[in-house]
Amino acid sequence: MSAVDATLFSKASAEVIGLHRFFVDWFVAARADTVDFSRFERVMAHGFSMVAPDGHVLDRAAVIDHVRSSRATCDDGFAISIEDIRAGWQDEDTIVVLYVEAQLRGGKNSRRQSSAVFTTSSSAPNGVEWRHLHETWLQVPER
Structure with missing residues (x-):
């Protein structure tokens, strides 16, 4: 990766x-x-979209509403780890990042493969904003 590419990947990974x-x-x-x-x-x-692991397509407003309404819904055992993060396609100000998200919720494990599209944004905390996210179940939450 060139210095520009590495910087964009570092920002998106962060x-x-x-x-x-x-x-x-x-x-x-x-902690909420x-x-x-x-x-x-x-x-x-603006214009963000997401394909949830169950295949539903959500727009920005639906994702924000879902996250907002899920505040304080987990106990202290809830955890997320990010694994196998790597760069996909990229150009000067856009990058696709692939990663596995592993969750522990209520003592039950799940894993999803994710691909996210980021573009540079000087106003975002890490210098990039989410444009699109696609998640696919690798391990459906245990019942």
Whole structure:
């Protein structure tokens, strides 16, 4: 990777990790009061879309509403880890990042393969904003 490419990948990787830390803090009841929700809204680009692991296509408003309404819905055992993060296609200001998201919720594990499209944004916390996210189940949550 060139220096420009490495910098864009570093920013996008930091954003993937940072946003999932936000999710843990937002969803865990004991920490939810310490989280600034506007951080999430600032990184979801206008026109953002998501293909959820079940195949439903969600727009920005639906994703924001879902996350907002899920505040403090998990106990302290909730955890997310990001694995196998790597760069996909990219150009000067756009990158596709692939990663596996592993969750532990209520003592049950799940894993999803994700691909996310980012574009540069000087106003976003890590210098990139989410344009599109596609998630596919690798391990459906245990019942």
